[in-house]
Amino acid sequence: MLQGAVESLRHIDSVTKEVLYNPKYEELFAPEVGPENPFQTRQQRALKNMLSGFVEQTHISDFQFENQRRTFNSYGMQNFV
Numbered sequence: 001m002l003q004g005a006v007e008s009l010r011h012i013d014s015v016t017k018e019v020l021y022n023p024k025y026e027e028l029f030a031p032e033v034g035p036e037n038p039f040q041t042r043q044q045r046a047l048k049n050m051l052s053g054f055v056e057q058t059h060i061s062d063f064q065f066e067n068q069r070r071t072f073n074s075y076g077m078q079n080f081v
Helices: 062-075
Strands: none
Touching: none
């Protein structure tokens, strides 16, 4: 009989703020388990990597970034509305 073939993964609750052991990659990024909340909206069920939503990497040239930063520092918020 194969005793080492069955792996046991521990479930990490998604609201846990501190993990007191060194979990495996599969444990950290396993899908959530349990019943789905039927009262959540589509926006609340969406995957998030920040509290306010999902942040994606983007590219902006150094020139454009400095241009926007200097414009904001010179004129303030009224130019961006």
